[in-house]
Amino acid sequence: MSSPYLIFFLIFSVYPILFSLTLVFHRWNIISPMKFVGLENISYLIHDPLFWKSITNTFYFLLIHIPLQVVLALVLANALNRKMRGMTFFRASFFLPVVISGVVVTILWKSLYSTETGLLNNLLIQLGLFKIPWLTSVHWAMPSIAIMATWKNVGLYTVFFLAGLQGIPRHLYDAAELDGASAFQQFIHITVPILNPVVLMVVILSTINGFNLFIEPYVTTGGGPVNSTLSVVLYIYRQAFSFYKMGYAATLGFSLAMIIFIVTLIQKRVLEKDM
Template sequence: MKQKLKTLLHRDGPWAFILLLPSILGFFIFVLFPVVASFLISFTSWDLLTPIKWVGFENYLNLFKDETFIKVLWNTLYFTAVTVPIGIIISLFLAVALNQKIRFIKFYRAAYFLPVISSMVAVAVIWQWIYNPEYGLLNFILGLFGIDGPSWLSDAKWAMPAVMITSIWKGLGFNMLIFLAGIQGISESYYEAADIDGATWFKKFIHITVPLLRPTTFFVTVMAIIGSFQVFDAVFLLTQGGPARSTSVLVHYLYQNGFEYFQMGYASAMAYILFFLVLAFTLIQFTLQKRREE
């Protein structure tokens, strides 16, 4: 066996290396090098034009003195705390509903998944029309009930909820698909035994579906938290972070510092703060999941 493996490596090794070379080079050039470079830049003051100046931990210390950074950090945590649980709950119920044997079920599944593969630019244009205070669909519906709708995207009170609604709507299809795959992996024998015992659909959902979907729920939760911390396109396209930074989040503020204010060191430090936040929340999720399994 060892001799055959040596012969195979000797014969096909060079070709395997050649075929893998583009991916290896891509990883080093576009992933590893930028990660290392941005980490080093985070300890400098650099505006892309003047020579780089080493400042040590000054950027990291200034971040926590920056009132705008504290505000966008709070906005990011607020966005995550609201969108993640609501999105998971709705997508789970959608997955249960779309697991039924009804006519045109494939059409319904495709319809709910369509926003996931749609361009965020197109999605933003549609939702800007929906949120329009004068002729938007949402305020028109509210008007039918005698409610005077707000200026959703230009009101500091309602802008963030509007961005959250759009983000939840766009991401539902992905989470729904993952949950649907998990549900279809549950053996029908559990539900048949529950039917014999006279269990209602709600009891079957609580005592069979939810417990057996824990690994799937864990995966969806981790991915949703990571995605919510990295939200940018919805904010950038719908509100540009306004009004009064009520919708500005970490990645949006990072983008502004790097590519509008040209404070590359400060932006890089912010990127690593974001990295450590995502890492911390992910490790917490893994620890809690491990304890549940034990």
């Protein structure tokens, strides 16, 4: 009964990986025959400013997205972790953006972010502040996308943290209280260490998410202004399906996979040692 899986695995995993590896050493636009170019794709990649731009863009995104995500999810999970009426409603509303298609969320936020007519800038003006060029400024565009992505995903991580919080035995807090620990001390010395594995998971999932950023810049900015929101997947998409550089796109894909692997490995090391 495992045969469907084995057949599927051969066609949709083994073959693509081998083929992808072959493509790294070739130049190919699908139509004309494949041409062996040795390490040309790799050396092109090393000197490709747009590739490195897309990588630094992603790190910039993660730098804002991950801390925001972890802190907000922890706060929301703590707020939900009470035996009070209406918690189901609150949990469900935090989670709503998670189930809604990224396309909807992105279109919605593009409207909210609109410099002249957007809700956010209208609100800022009402408060007597100034307009922010959310998606049209080189400095603001990536942070704006990071805020939007956090809004979309934070509900999921809230639920992860909530499950973690509910697994902490009550008597730990009781003992700490007897010893005179404040609520904040309890949070730092009991809650945070126990939730460390969940934090690690949230960090790794957000990182993978960040490296896979596609639809958000595709719909809101098209990678602009001046490539400030060009993501790696968007760059691969363009190389492959706008320019038909299959060999180079495959090289980009492999490099991205390796970068994700290395980054998450480092995160795992650091976070597991940390506490």
